[in-house]
Amino acid sequence: KQEVTQIPAALSVPEGENLVLNCSFTDSAIYNLQWFRQDPGKGLTSLLLIQSSQREQTSGRLNASLDKSSGRSTLYIAASQPGDSATYLCAVGNTGFQKLVFGTGTRLLVSP
Amino acid sequence: KAGVTQTPRYLIKTRGQQVTLSCSPISGHRSVSWYQQTPGQGLQFLFEYFSETQRNKGNFPGRFSGRQFSNSRSEMNVSTLELGDSALYLCASSVSGGSSYEQYFGPGTRLTVT
Numbered sequence: 668k669q670e671v672t673q674i675p676a677a678l679s680v681p682e683g684e685n686l687v688l689n690c691s692f693t694d695s696a697i698y699n700l701q702w703f704r705q706d707p708g709k710g711l712t713s714l715l716l717i718q719s720s721q722r723e724q725t726s727g728r729l730n731a732s733l734d735k736s737s738g739r740s741t742l743y744i745a746a747s748q749p750g751d752s753a754t755y756l757c758a759v760g761n762t763g764f765q766k767l768v769f770g771t772g773t774r775l776l777v778s779p
Numbered sequence: 780k781a782g783v784t785q786t787p788r789y790l791i792k793t794r795g796q797q798v799t800l801s802c803s804p805i806s807g808h809r810s811v812s813w814y815q816q817t818p819g820q821g822l823q824f825l826f827e828y829f830s831e832t833q834r835n836k837g838n839f840p841g842r843f844s845g846r847q848f849s850n851s852r853s854e855m856n857v858s859t860l861e862l863g864d865s866a867l868y869l870c871a872s873s874v875s876g877g878s879s880y881e882q883y884f885g886p887g888t889r890l891t892v893t
Contacts (some may be wrong), residue, residue, distance in 0.1 A: 673879035701881065710783075710869055711884035748861045756822070765882060766835050766874050 669694045669761050671770035679776045680747055688742040688773045690757035695735045698760040702731050702742050702769065704753040711756065712741070747777045781806065783872050783885035791891045797858040801890045804851050804872030811853040812882065813845060816867040825868075828853050829875075857890075865892045 670693045680686055690700070699718050702710040715724045715731040717740070723732040728744040740757055754774045758767035784803045792798050804811050813825040823839040828847035845855040851872075857864055867889050871882040 690874075702882070708889070710886040711871075713881055715882060716881045731886075751802075758822075765810050765827045765829075765871070765880070766824045766837070767812075767814075767822075767882065768824070771821055 669697075669759060669768045671759055671768050673755075673770040673773050675773060676771065677774040678774075679774060679778065682747060682749060682777055682779050684747050684777075685743070685745050686747055686758075686775075688744070688755050688775070690740040690742070690770050692738045692740075692759050692768075694761060695738050696761065697735065700731075700733055700740050701758045701760070702729075702740075703756045703758065705772075706753050707758060714755075736779060747775075749777050749779050751775060752777050783870060783883055785868075785870055785885040785888050787888060788886065789889045789891075791893065792860050793893055794860055794862060796860050797856065798860060798890060799854055799856045800868055800870075800890070802853045802855075802870035802872075802885060804853070804870075805883055808872035808874055808883075809846055809851050810873040810875060811851065812871045812873075812878070813853070813855050814869045814871065815839075816869060816887070817865075825855065835887070860892045862892050864890065866890060 674689045701716045702714040717733045728745040754772045756772045758769045786795045786801045810829045812827040827835040831847045847853045867887045869887045871881040871884045
């Protein structure tokens with residue numbers, strides 16, 4: 668059974684810092700990995716999707732990497748801003764269908 | 780292009796009642812998945828529909844059911860509500876049913892069972 672863990676559970680940084688969020692999964696036989704952000708009481712916003720054959724994806728200040736063999740993914744946020752404050756979730760697609768197994772999330776607070 | 784929409788956004792029900800939640804996917808998307816989010820269990824997969832067929836189901840009791848219509852809109856139903864069913868219910872849509880496609884989530888329906 669796939670289990671997804673995110674470390675740290677919470678992170679507080681001053682504006683402008685570069686930061687790394689970590690995601691680990693127990694079963695390396697994945698199809699893809701997706702990073703989301705969730706604002707309080709809201710739905711999920713997709714940030715990046717990495718296919719199992721890819722090593723990384725980039726979008727603006729965000730860069731996500733994937734190492735299937737070690738069961739890890741990292742989300743790098745450059746030059747953090749207060750608007751980046753949210754909960755970040757990673758989710759793994761294990762099957763050929765649209766079932767995602769979610770991590771526990773990292774709650775990020777960026778202070779001005 | 781309009782995003783995934785869910786109705787209603789908020790719902791208060793009493794234990795023992797039943798409830799129906801609705802999800803309209805992004806235009807052109809044929810796959811709809813449902814998730815339950817609670818503080819204790821996090822986000823858990825309920826089921827996925829593609830072309831009106833349920834293709835995958837999570838570990839939830841039979842009180843949770845769903846369906847998809849020919850226009851890809853989907854509904855989920857929870858019968859005999861329990862206090863533990865209080866949660867944020869999220870639906871997600873995707874272009875197709877393969878796992879290589881990105882999922883887009885709606886704003887969710889906040890269900891409170893009293």
